[in-house]
Amino acid sequence: MQDGGDEVMPNMSLQKVAMPEQDPDIRNGNFDEVALGYTPENAIEEARRCLGCKNKPCVAGCPVYVQIPEFIKLVEEGKFAEGYEKIRETNNLPAVCGRVCPQETQCEQLCVRAIKGQPVGIGRLERFVADFALANDLVKKPEKPQSKGKKVAVIGSGPAGLTCAADLAKLGYQVMIFEGLQTPGGVLIYGIPEFRLPKELVRREIETLSELGVEIEVNTVVGKTASVEELFNEGYKAVFLGTGAGLPQFLGVEGENLNGVFSANEFLTRVNLMRAYRFPEYDTPIKLGEKVAVVGGGNVAMDAARCAKRIGAKEVYIVYRRSEVELPARVEEVHHAKEEGIIFKLLCNPTKILGDTKGNVCGMECIEMTLGEPDASGRRRPILKPGSEFVLDLQTVIVAIGTTPNPLIKDTIPGLETNRKGCVVADEKTGETSLPGIYAGGDTVTGTATVILAMGAGKNAAEAIDRYLSEKT
Amino acid sequence: MYRIVEKRVLNPQVKLMKILAPRIANKALPGQFIILRINENGERIPLTVADCDKEAGTVTIIFQEVGKTTLHLGQLKEGEFLLDFVGPLGVPSHFDGYKKAAVIGGGLGTAIAYPQAKALKERGVEVHAIIGFRSKELIMLEEEMRRSSSRLFITTDDGSNGNKGFVSDVLKALIESGEGYDLVIAIGPLIMMKVVSELTRPYGIKTVVSMNSTMVDGTGMCGCCRLSVGGKTKFACVDGPDFDGHLVDFDEAMRRSVMYRDEERRSLERHICRMEGMK
Ligand SMILES: Cc1cc2nc3c(=O)[nH]c(=O)nc-3n(C[C@H](O)[C@H](O)[C@H](O)COP(=O)(O)OP(=O)(O)OC[C@H]3O[C@@H](n4cnc5c(N)ncnc54)[C@H](O)[C@@H]3O)c2cc1C
Ligand SMILES: Cc1cc2nc3c(=O)[nH]c(=O)nc-3n(C[C@H](O)[C@H](O)[C@H](O)COP(=O)(O)OP(=O)(O)OC[C@H]3O[C@@H](n4cnc5c(N)ncnc54)[C@H](O)[C@@H]3O)c2cc1C
Ligand code: SF4
Ligand code: SF4
Ligand code: FES
Numbered sequence: 001m002q003d004g005g006d007e008v009m010p011n012m013s014l015q016k017v018a019m020p021e022q023d024p025d026i027r028n029g030n031f032d033e034v035a036l037g038y039t040p041e042n043a044i045e046e047a048r049r050c051l052g053c054k055n056k057p058c059v060a061g062c063p064v065y066v067q068i069p070e071f072i073k074l075v076e077e078g079k080f081a082e083g084y085e086k087i088r089e090t091n092n093l094p095a096v097c098g099r100v101c102p103q104e105t106q107c108e109q110l111c112v113r114a115i116k117g118q119p120v121g122i123g124r125l126e127r128f129v130a131d132f133a134l135a136n137d138l139v140k141k142p143e144k145p146q147s148k149g150k151k152v153a154v155i156g157s158g159p160a161g162l163t164c165a166a167d168l169a170k171l172g173y174q175v176m177i178f179e180g181l182q183t184p185g186g187v188l189i190y191g192i193p194e195f196r197l198p199k200e201l202v203r204r205e206i207e208t209l210s211e212l213g214v215e216i217e218v219n220t221v222v223g224k225t226a227s228v229e230e231l232f233n234e235g236y237k238a239v240f241l242g243t244g245a246g247l248p249q250f251l252g253v254e255g256e257n258l259n260g261v262f263s264a265n266e267f268l269t270r271v272n273l274m275r276a277y278r279f280p281e282y283d284t285p286i287k288l289g290e291k292v293a294v295v296g297g298g299n300v301a302m303d304a305a306r307c308a309k310r311i312g313a314k315e316v317y318i319v320y321r322r323s324e325v326e327l328p329a330r331v332e333e334v335h336h337a338k339e340e341g342i343i344f345k346l347l348c349n350p351t352k353i354l355g356d357t358k359g360n361v362c363g364m365e366c367i368e369m370t371l372g373e374p375d376a377s378g379r380r381r382p383i384l385k386p387g388s389e390f391v392l393d394l395q396t397v398i399v400a401i402g403t404t405p406n407p408l409i410k411d412t413i414p415g416l417e418t419n420r421k422g423c424v425v426a427d428e429k430t431g432e433t434s435l436p437g438i439y440a441g442g443d444t445v446t447g448t449a450t451v452i453l454a455m456g457a458g459k460n461a462a463e464a465i466d467r468y469l470s471e472k473t
Numbered sequence: 474m475y476r477i478v479e480k481r482v483l484n485p486q487v488k489l490m491k492i493l494a495p496r497i498a499n500k501a502l503p504g505q506f507i508i509l510r511i512n513e514n515g516e517r518i519p520l521t522v523a524d525c526d527k528e529a530g531t532v533t534i535i536f537q538e539v540g541k542t543t544l545h546l547g548q549l550k551e552g553e554f555l556l557d558f559v560g561p562l563g564v565p566s567h568f569d570g571y572k573k574a575a576v577i578g579g580g581l582g583t584a585i586a587y588p589q590a591k592a593l594k595e596r597g598v599e600v601h602a603i604i605g606f607r608s609k610e611l612i613m614l615e616e617e618m619r620r621s622s623s624r625l626f627i628t629t630d631d632g633s634n635g636n637k638g639f640v641s642d643v644l645k646a647l648i649e650s651g652e653g654y655d656l657v658i659a660i661g662p663l664i665m666m667k668v669v670s671e672l673t674r675p676y677g678i679k680t681v682v683s684m685n686s687t688m689v690d691g692t693g694m695c696g697c698c699r700l701s702v703g704g705k706t707k708f709a710c711v712d713g714p715d716f717d718g719h720l721v722d723f724d725e726a727m728r729r730s731v732m733y734r735d736e737e738r739r740s741l742e743r744h745i746c747r748m749e750g751m752k
Contacts, residue, residue: 274689408711
């Protein structure tokens with residue numbers, strides 16, 4: 001500490017200040033946010049746990065380089081709105097990141113306080129200042145930078161596209177985002193449920209981008225409504241593809257087209273984007289039985305299971321073929337799901353979905369698994385236990401075993417290189433693709449990853465696009 | 474926001490609208506569709522692009538009032554706006570290499586078949602159109618279909634136009650009378666498309682049907698619209714909506730199409746109840 005002012009002893013508690021939460025038995029019946037957020041007192045107390053390390057190890061863990069000790073210092077001083085602006089210097093979506101970043105494997109993993117005890121609650125503080133600034137209307141209007149007089153098109157308005165667009169706008173480019181759906185935000189809007197990420201907050205943070213001059217044209221499916229080639233002809237000098245990985249995979253077992261089998265994408269889109277949980281006030285329905293199985297073990301599966309419970313399913317199972325330690329979902333989400341009464345059927349895999357005479361799901365046959373040697377992914381490979389088949393009695397199956405990029409982009413941009421899984425091939429540091437002037441980042445390059453990695457990729461691509469367009473003239 | 478620039482009533486249940494959407498008007502080809510949403514609480518529904526006017530920048534839709542959304546849409550007036558209108562979606566129809574086609578429209582399917590008949594005729598294909606309705610009052614697009622074909626047959630289920638029968642009966646008679654079609658396009662209720670496909674199978678006539686699966690996004694993202702074609706799962710919104718009628722699993726499609734029947738009824742009743750309340 002070097003400011004020479006009053007030296008306040010840091011808070012040396014080994015634990016983070018606890019996060020107040022809704023009671024599990026109450027929250028599993030509503031869509032209100034689970035975690036209630038810090039009070040100003042909580043936030044200051046937690047901020048005092050930060051040692052303000054000179055070499056800032058935590059920042060190296062943040063793909064968008066949030067100035068962590070600096071913003072936490074402002075929180076400690078009670079300057080919450082200033083703390084928000086400090087984060088926004090490099091991150092346009094603090095309210096989002098504070099909630100959904102897997103901090104345990106990013107910034108907080110490298111925090112020195114984690115060597116002994118829990119790391120500083122960087123995410124919680126980030127969330128707190130964002131909520132404070134948004135709720136009290138303290139978000140500073142940005143100054144419009146000097147225009148460079150060049151147009152850039154960003155395809156997709158998920159975290160990757162939004163970040164790329166914001167950074168380019170800050171550099172003076174005229175940026176237009178083209179989004180296929182009716183509402184911008186990508187997975188933040190159609191995938192992650194309200195109770196983890198309130199849509200009003202997403203909307204407000206996206207609105208701050210329009211103050212930078214970013215424009216968003218919704219209902220525009222690039223490849224259908226307009227092709228990338230046409231966008232270049234319309235005067236766009238560079239294109240960023242932030243189109244995500246939205247194509248659902250199915251199990252490929254018998255009975256998968258029965259009534260009552262959904263992809264997690266369909267289920268979550270109906271529930272989150274179309275607000276089916278408020279049917280018939282909202283027109284889009286969702287059909288759910290009393291007993292529901294969600295197949296898969298990632299964040300998507302946890303979200304689907306927790307939504308199903310909230311809509312009124314009596315019993316909800318997670319069916320996953322490996323064991324608890326291999327669950328790809330964040331530990332916190334698994335914990336929340338268990339608290340809410342989700343039943344984990346581990347080490348088993350569906351072999352067949354059973355239907356009644358009307359074509360409705362009435363059960364799912366599963367087989368037990370054991371774990372063998374580690375496979376290429378480093379996780380122990382599941383092996384079938386012959387003869388161990390059993391039937392789960394249920395009416396709804398939600399398949400959450402992953403997604404791949406929609407082939408529409410690849411099919412309508414001749415010469416764009418993609419890999420075996422259909423992901424766009426792009427330079428990790430710059431987002432450059434096989435075609436000049438076309439950049440890509442986020443899930444469409446990596447396959448399903450995280451919000452913050454998508455944002456990091458958008459940021460890197462914005463820098464590269466700026467270099468490319470500056471050199472060109 | 475997308476403005477309704479023109480509205481016409483085609484029959485007691487069917488309306489036509491022209492919507493201002495220049496990007497789509499510029500791009501859409503026969504066989505493609507749009508998805509619209511009326512307002513914030515609305516459902517996304519797919520409707521075929523019946524026609525478009527590149528100069529005026531308008532897209533024509535023709536819809537039958539069957540439930541909450543289409544009923545609400547039918548109440549909107551010229552000059553009002555739709556919140557969302559996206560497209561053109563789906564794969565355009567393929568017409569190349571055919572000489573003589575029978576284009577069949579069952580009820581509302583006539584609206585979807587019309588742009589196809591028109592496009593075939595423009596490409597120099599000889600078109601026979603067969604359109605069928607439940608009764609005389611419901612006949613629509615007669616003039617349009619007449620212009621797009623060299624022979625037009627209109628049947629009614631109840632015979633009220635003096636021509637009782639199903640469209641498939643007419644097709645059968647024509648085939649048996651020696652009309653050598655190399656393409657049959659059949660668009661209408663699932664059961665009609667199934668019957669037509671079964672009819673043409675023994676003759677080996679290429680038969681194209683348009684699958685109106687329930688949809689959410691219409692871009693391949695949800696899988697709601699999936700169906701089995703030749704034993705493989707396909708998405709109607711991105712692989713279709715046109716498919717080879719001899720390969721489609723119609724029984725599965727029929728089962729899937731009634732999945733939301735109870736919810737649809739609830740939604741419609743609520744809408745009607747609120748309309749009455751507003752009177
Ligand atoms: C249910 C769920 C829960 C998750 N939970 C977490 C979590 O807790 N923490 C976390 O870090 N990550 C989580 N993830 C992953 C994270 O959301 C993604 O990694 C991230 O959103 C990827 O961002 P993106 O910008 O690459 O793509 P997306 O967010 O997928 O956005 C892509 C956008 O592009 C649009 N688009 C696609 N094609 C076109 C086209 N042709 N024309 C125009 N627009 C197009 C799409 O409509 C979409 O809006 C979760 C994902 C899901 C599905
Ligand atoms: C690619 C495609 C193109 C279409 N083109 C047209 C068109 O040009 N004109 C037109 O009027 N309709 C068309 N449809 C059907 C139209 O989308 C439905 O009529 C509409 O979604 C019904 O919505 P609703 O809320 O009014 O009725 P709902 O309450 O959803 O349904 C009421 C009744 O209509 C039936 N229904 C629901 N969805 C469909 C469907 N997808 N197809 C057939 N019947 C359905 C239901 O079984 C129910 O009996 C098309 C559908 C698809 C998939
Ligand atoms: S954006 Fe995410 S990774 Fe970066 S500091 Fe905030 S919570 Fe940590
Ligand atoms: S590593 Fe931890 S203690 Fe050090 S500055 Fe970062 S957040 Fe604070
Ligand atoms: S409507 Fe969603 S994939 Fe076809």
